[in-house]
Amino acid sequence: MYSHEITATLTQLDEVAKQILTTYSNHRVFGFYGEMGAGKTTLIKALCKYLGIQNIPSSPTFAIVNEYWTHKNEPVYHFDFYRIERPEEAIAIGFFEYLESGHYCFMEWAENIETILDEECVKINIERIDDQTRKFTF
Secondary structure (H helix, E strand, O other), rough: OOOOOOEEEEEHHHHHHHHHHHHHHOEEEEEEOOOOOOOOHHHHHHHHHHOOOOOOOOOOOOOOOOEEOOOOOOOOEEEEOOOOOOOOHHHHHOOOHHHHOOEEEEEOOOOHHHHHHHOOOOEEEEEEOOOOEEEEEO
8 A cells, every 4th residue: 555664753854745745746635644643744844844835833623724825826735634523524615626626735634534535645654653753654
């Protein structure tokens, strides 16, 4: 299922983000998997930084989706599906329209909507090794 594996410290996240976005340069939909505190939001911040977005707020847990803008004036959508109990809840917020926009969609807790994700979604699993080290598989 996963074809790449990187073990990195939190200080190396910029390089991990670069590798993910260059490896999957033709993809725009990314699902992030991992336990609470694994670093999903932190990695998404690094991905957004690589895309030229400044001042990334925290995860959109209560809003479900945050919209950020790149220096090229293109939107990036950051979803947090932690509180989603049924995929229909994601559909109700216009989830498919976001996916079909052609813009980056970064989804935390993607397992909560797994049944409505298609095979084009790049799945990124984050495993906590210790306080400073994570294993990324994608």
